[in-house]
Amino acid sequence: MRDPTSFLGEEYRQLVKDDLDWRLRVLQGPSAPWCEIDGKRVLMFCSNNYLGLSNHPKMKEAAHRAIDTHGVGSGSVRPIAGTMDLHMELERRLARFKHAEASLVYQTGFAANAGLIPQLAGEGDLIISDELNHGSIIDGVRLSRAERAVYRHADVSDLERVLAKAEEHVPTYRRILVITDGVFSMDGDIAPLDRISVVAAQHGAMVYVDDAHGEGVLGPGGRGIVAHFGLGRDRVQVEMGTFSKAWGVVGGHISGSTDLIKFAYNKSRTWLLSGSHPPPVAAACLAAIDVLESEPEHVERLWTHTRRFKKEMRDLGFDIGRSETPITPVIVGESSRAQKLSLRLFELGVFALPIVYPMVAKDKARIRTIMNAALTPEDVTMAIAAFQKAGRELSLI
Numbered sequence: 001m002r003d004p005t006s007f008l009g010e011e012y013r014q015l016v017k018d019d020l021d022w023r024l025r026v027l028q029g030p031s032a033p034w035c036e037i038d039g040k041r042v043l044m045f046c047s048n049n050y051l052g053l054s055n056h057p058k059m060k061e062a063a064h065r066a067i068d069t070h071g072v073g074s075g076s077v078r079p080i081a082g083t084m085d086l087h088m089e090l091e092r093r094l095a096r097f098k099h100a101e102a103s104l105v106y107q108t109g110f111a112a113n114a115g116l117i118p119q120l121a122g123e124g125d126l127i128i129s130d131e132l133n134h135g136s137i138i139d140g141v142r143l144s145r146a147e148r149a150v151y152r153h154a155d156v157s158d159l160e161r162v163l164a165k166a167e168e169h170v171p172t173y174r175r176i177l178v179i180t181d182g183v184f185s186m187d188g189d190i191a192p193l194d195r196i197s198v199v200a201a202q203h204g205a206m207v208y209v210d211d212a213h214g215e216g217v218l219g220p221g222g223r224g225i226v227a228h229f230g231l232g233r234d235r236v237q238v239e240m241g242t243f244s245k246a247w248g249v250v251g252g253h254i255s256g257s258t259d260l261i262k263f264a265y266n267k268s269r270t271w272l273l274s275g276s277h278p279p280p281v282a283a284a285c286l287a288a289i290d291v292l293e294s295e296p297e298h299v300e301r302l303w304t305h306t307r308r309f310k311k312e313m314r315d316l317g318f319d320i321g322r323s324e325t326p327i328t329p330v331i332v333g334e335s336s337r338a339q340k341l342s343l344r345l346f347e348l349g350v351f352a353l354p355i356v357y358p359m360v361a362k363d364k365a366r367i368r369t370i371m372n373a374a375l376t377p378e379d380v381t382m383a384i385a386a387f388q389k390a391g392r393e394l395s396l397i
Helices: 006-017 057-070 078-082 085-098 109-120 135-143 156-167 193-202 258-267 279-294 297-316 335-347 377-393
Strands: 034-037 040-044 102-106 126-130 147-151 176-181 206-210 238-242 252-256 327-333 365-370
Touching (some): 057 279, 085 279, 109 238, 109 252, 109 258, 126 156, 135 176, 156 193, 193 206, 279 297, 297 327, 335 377
Parallel strands (some): 126 176, 176 206
Antiparallel strands (some): 034 040, 327 365
């Protein structure tokens, strides 16, 4: 009799054969510019920890203090017995930071998209999504019973075409929701949210932006893409984000109107049915807001390193695509070439992982580098030298 689970090993072995498998490396200690991975001291060059806050002393102190005052867990989901004063204070501070009426904290950014999108649009509605949106958005859309349409990546003219066609639909859609990433995580380009919001408003559509990679990076003080473009809350109805990247902790959140937040915490099942953040996590997120508001040098240094790295990599002849942010892809083509480049960089002391299909197209495999404000100029020099050496050895430049 055939083993009903045989497909598991078969599919995994095929992934290995095609150089499409994830080969996990283990971080032994904090996420810091220089860290120990699999027993080797290397330069961290692919973490989402943009501002280096995950090891910031103020945030560690806040987490320790919260354990002493509130323990290590809430003991419940938020709507029953799991809402602590720390959670409420975090949401108040976050809303103020975002210049929004209100905010709501989710367990993860993925949970925010998976839990909220299906509630905003359902049967009789239409969701219009950028073709390169994050997988969590795609899953959130799939969970919805709404009809779906896709527009070409960052192409506002194509979005306008889809919206115009939607107006001809019979029966008329109850609601239309336009969803886009703020910063696209594989290419590092920025959504034209200013123009998207204008076109959406002309057709009576809501706008939902996933700004996971824009927070702490774009806008005054790292407030994100809505602030970057100076948009009002009447232009972008839902701003979603995450604490797991530039904030250096973990968790998702949304910001917008008071009505949006009340709607979400009554309707969004990922929020309703998941345990709330442990007190040290909530406290560390609060401390991250303090750091962003009082220490602007982190964002400034991030961009100084980013501009230099992009220029020198282009000058060396690397293909870094259309990136406009601290995400800088080094595009090499075949998956096997990306795997080899990553391995050689690790040997040279730089940790930067390959990104392969299905995260990107089969002929667009890459090393995705992410700049970190905690790096020194000397660190950046060392990373560029490693790319130069490995790139020449592998005939990439």
